[in-house]
Amino acid sequence: MAKKGTYIYEYPHPAVTADCVIFGYDGKSIKVLLIKRGAEKEASKHAFVGSWALPGGFLDVDRDRTIANTASRELREETKLHLRPSEFKEVGCFSEKNRDERERVITIAHYALVKLTEVEGDTDAEKAEWYNLGDIPSLAFDHDQILRAAFMRLKRDIHFEPVGFELLPEVFTLPQLQNLYESILETKFDRRNFANKMKHLGILDEVDDGTPRNGTRTPIKYRFNKDNYDELKRRGFQLEF
Amino acid sequence: MAKKGTYIYEYPHPAVTADCVIFGYDGKSIKVLLIKRGAEKEASKHAFVGSWALPGGFLDVDRDRTIANTASRELREETKLHLRPSEFKEVGCFSEKNRDERERVITIAHYALVKLTEVEGDTDAEKAEWYNLGDIPSLAFDHDQILRAAFMRLKRDIHFEPVGFELLPEVFTLPQLQNLYESILETKFDRRNFANKMKHLGILDEVDDGTPRNGTRTPIKYRFNKDNYDELKRRGFQLEF
DNA sequence: TCAAAAGTGTTCTCCCTACACCCATGG
DNA sequence: CCATGGGTGTAGGGAGAACACTTTTGA
Numbered sequence: 001m002a003k004k005g006t007y008i009y010e011y012p013h014p015a016v017t018a019d020c021v022i023f024g025y026d027g028k029s030i031k032v033l034l035i036k037r038g039a040e041k042e043a044s045k046h047a048f049v050g051s052w053a054l055p056g057g058f059l060d061v062d063r064d065r066t067i068a069n070t071a072s073r074e075l076r077e078e079t080k081l082h083l084r085p086s087e088f089k090e091v092g093c094f095s096e097k098n099r100d101e102r103e104r105v106i107t108i109a110h111y112a113l114v115k116l117t118e119v120e121g122d123t124d125a126e127k128a129e130w131y132n133l134g135d136i137p138s139l140a141f142d143h144d145q146i147l148r149a150a151f152m153r154l155k156r157d158i159h160f161e162p163v164g165f166e167l168l169p170e171v172f173t174l175p176q177l178q179n180l181y182e183s184i185l186e187t188k189f190d191r192r193n194f195a196n197k198m199k200h201l202g203i204l205d206e207v208d209d210g211t212p213r214n215g216t217r218t219p220i221k222y223r224f225n226k227d228n229y230d231e232l233k234r235r236g237f238q239l240e241f
Numbered sequence: 242m243a244k245k246g247t248y249i250y251e252y253p254h255p256a257v258t259a260d261c262v263i264f265g266y267d268g269k270s271i272k273v274l275l276i277k278r279g280a281e282k283e284a285s286k287h288a289f290v291g292s293w294a295l296p297g298g299f300l301d302v303d304r305d306r307t308i309a310n311t312a313s314r315e316l317r318e319e320t321k322l323h324l325r326p327s328e329f330k331e332v333g334c335f336s337e338k339n340r341d342e343r344e345r346v347i348t349i350a351h352y353a354l355v356k357l358t359e360v361e362g363d364t365d366a367e368k369a370e371w372y373n374l375g376d377i378p379s380l381a382f383d384h385d386q387i388l389r390a391a392f393m394r395l396k397r398d399i400h401f402e403p404v405g406f407e408l409l410p411e412v413f414t415l416p417q418l419q420n421l422y423e424s425i426l427e428t429k430f431d432r433r434n435f436a437n438k439m440k441h442l443g444i445l446d447e448v449d450d451g452t453p454r455n456g457t458r459t460p461i462k463y464r465f466n467k468d469n470y471d472e473l474k475r476r477g478f479q480l481e482f
Numbered sequence: 483t484c485a486a487a488a489g490t491g492t493t494c495t496c497c498c499t500a501c502a503c504c505c506a507t508g509g
Numbered sequence: 510c511c512a513t514g515g516g517t518g519t520a521g522g523g524a525g526a527a528c529a530c531t532t533t534t535g536a
Contacts, residue, residue, distance in 0.1 A: 002253050012243050012302040013254035016347060059336075061253040061345045067336040090333050093349045095300075095308040104302045106257060108334045175515070192517070193499065200497090216516040217506045238481065240498070416488070433490070434526065441524090456533040457489045481525070 002062050014104040018070035019056030019143065020088070021109065021150035022081065024116035024130060025167040027176060030183045031116065031130040032147065033123070035078050037140055047102055048140035054147065055079050055128070056107065071110045079128040081119060087166075088112045089157070091150045099142045111150040113166035158184055159241065161233045162203055165224045171207050173219035174198065185241060197239070203229045243303050255345040259311035260297030260384065261329070262350065262391035263322065265357035265371060266408040268417060271424045272357065272371040273388065274364065276319050278381055288343055289381035295388065296320050296369070297348065312351045320369040322360060329353045330398070332391045340383045352391040354407035399425055400482065402474045403444055406465045412448050414460035415439065426482060438480070444470045 022033035038049030057074035064070045068085035075081050091109035099105065116130070123130075131137070136147065157163070163184070164177050178194045198204060207221040263274035279290030298315035305311045309326035316322050332350035340346065357371070364371075372378070377388065398404070404425070405418050419435045439445055448462040 004251050007250045007253045009248045009250070009254065009256075010245050011256075011299065012248045013250065014257050014300060014302050015250075015252075016255050016257060058252065059255060059347070061255050065338045067334050067347065092331050093308055093334060095349075097306045106300070106308065108336075173515090190500075191515080192501085195516085196518095197498085216504080217508090217514060219515060238479065240479065414488090431527075432488075433528085436489085437491095438525080457531075458487060458533040458535090460488060 001058070002060050012104070014106050015100075016059040016067070017056055017105060017107040018059065018067050018074060019054045019094075019107045019109050019146055020071050020075045021054055021091070021111040021147055022075065022079075022083075023111060023113050023151075023154060023167070024119065025180055025183065026116045026130075028179070028183075030133050030151075032133060032136065033079060033081070033128055034131050034136070034139070035128050036126075047100065051140045052131075052137045053140035054143045067108045068110065071108075071112075075112075079123045081114065081123060081128075083112050083114070089153070091146070091153050094142055094146055096142065107146070109146045109150060111154060113154075113163065115167060115169060117169050155184060159239050160236050162201070162224075162229055162237075165226075165229055171209075171221050171223050173221055175219055177222075187241070189241070201228075201232065201237070203232060242299070243301050253345070255347050256341075257300040257308070258297055258346060258348040259300065259308050259315060260295045260335075260348045260350050260387055261312050261316045262295055262332070262352040262388055263316065263320075263324075264352060264354050264392075264395060264408070265360065266421055266424065267357045267371075269420070269424075271374050271392075273374060273377065274320060274322070274369055275372055275377075275380070276369050277367075288341065292381045293370075293372075293378045294381035295384045308349045309351065312349075312353075316353075320364045322355065322364060322369075324353050324355070330394070332387070332394050335383055335387055337383065348387070350387045350391060352395060354395075354404070356408060356410060358410050396425060400480050401477045403442070403465075403470055403478075406467075406470055412450075412462050412464050414462055416460055418463075428482070430482070442469075442473065442478070444473055 020033075024031045024033065033055060034052045035055050037051055037053050055075050055078045056071065057078070059067060059070045060073070064073065066085060068088050068090075071088045072083055072085045075083060088110040089112065091111055093106060093108055095106040097104065099107075133151065136144070138144070139147065154163075158181065164172070164180055167180060168176060174195055175191075177198065178189060178191065181194070182188055203225050204222045205225045207223050209221060211218065261274075265272045265274065274296065275293045276296050278292055278294050296316050296319045297312065298319070300308060300311045301314070305314065307326060309329050309331075312329045313324055313326045316324060329351040330353065332352055334347060334349055336347040338345065340348075374392065377385070379385070380388065395404075399422070405413070405421055408421060409417060415436055418439065419430060419432065422435070423429055444466050445463045446466045448464050450462060452459065454461065
């Protein structure tokens with residue numbers, strides 16, 4: 001953080017923050033990473049001490065090259081999670097005049113997707129916790145609203161770019177992938193149609209680990225074909241549901 | 242604008258602006274409203290004096306309820322165009338550290354659509370001018386980049402919500418509507434398929450002014466069915482091209 | 483009289499949808 | 510042995526894409 005001191009301007013300036021909605025998936029449902037406010041040393045300057053909030057913090061005017069860097073840095077500082085700035089997607093600007101009573105603060109909301117499995121131990125459990133989407137406590141500031149907006153954004157984005165790669169383990173099964181989509185879109189799909197659609201996208205490579213495909217009870221394992229996946233992500237596509 | 246004075250903060254704050262990409266349509270091509278920087282009294286504090294730029298300006302911390310209000314207010318002040326805050330769509334945050342050499346400035350880019358015909362005389366021609374998209378001069382700051390981003394956004398949005406209403410005169414023809422879509426998407430469509438698609442959307446009402454439909458050389462006139470149009474806009478739709 | 487503009491309808495194909503049966507496992 | 514989970518194929522419908530001809534006007 002930039003040094004505390006005295007900074008003088010000819011016109012009033014707002015404070016600017018980046019907030020992060022981090023989505024994870026545990027194989028059953030979508031989860032969001034929240035932090036408990038006020039554990040930090042600088043607690044005194046924070047409002048909503050003790051309540052849950054989205055990770056995020058102030059733009060460091062001297063050091064953050066872009067607001068996405070702020071998101072990346074704050075997430076790392078607050079939760080130990082390390083995501084590159086480019087892994088964040090911008091959701092939008094929240095700028096209501098009195099969203100923070102202390103001073104004028106506008107925030108740029110971001111979201112990102114992470115594999116829960118690879119991250120489980122990395123987060124600072126003291127302060128950070130994963131919550132089910134249906135089970136979110138009351139949040140500081142307008143963070144409920146930001147969270148809803150981010151989830152709606154994810155719901156929309158999933159129609160135009162494949163999404164599993166960031167959320168699923170390296171190797172996964174079709175039922176897992178389907179459950180992921182169903183969790184995000186809060187709906188159910190026909191197994192056969194879903195499988196067809198996915199296979200025709202050409203981003204699934206069958207994985208042949210040793211386990212014999214005895215019968216059909218044990219699901220087939222796949223991994224994403226990174227080349228095709230990225231190509232598809234670049235080009236975008238229309239996935240109708 | 243808030244009173245000039247001395248404003249002191251414990252940490253450095255960025256300045257925040259809203260920039261506006263205003264698209265219009267003259268029946269042939271898409272145009273963008275630009276302003277000439279530096280004509281104002283406060284010119285001394287402005288960089289890029291004399292060059293063209295997007296309309297926009299600083300968030301008034303005390304008066305602007307949201308950043309969209311900033312966009313609306315600045316557009317009005319600079320170009321006499323009056324658009325409600327809700328008529329702006331947010332494109333995104335541009336926050337590169339050195340996008341403004343004087344101080345750290347982040348901007349929230351917006352775009353909006355207006356009927357050129359209704360606006361022609363309203364703009365302050367001294368300072369504001371409509372430019373063809375293919376004919377944009379070099380712009381101040383990173384405004385070229387913002388303009389490109391806004392246009393890409395418009396291109397995407399047009400797939401999911403009808404767009405003609407904001408850009409066309411009250412009464413228009415199918416060829417006009419098609420040309421509008423072709424201008425935005427920079428492509429050509431088959432007349433018959435385009436007509437079918439549009440008619441099936443149910444947002445076109447045939448207009449019977451007196452002119453006899455002699456032969457087929459004079460195009461049929463339509464207006465938008467506002468109810469269906471708004472409903473469609475609310476629900477969103479998938480328009481494949 | 484010829485080129486340009488505008489209106490219209492049909493066929494083909496593809497993709498999405500709905501839907502049922504089989505097999506193997508584990509309780 | 511039965512409930513559960515997972516794999517697979519097909520028939521029908523709807524929407525997009527491709528495509529040609531007619532009329533009128535203005536040059």
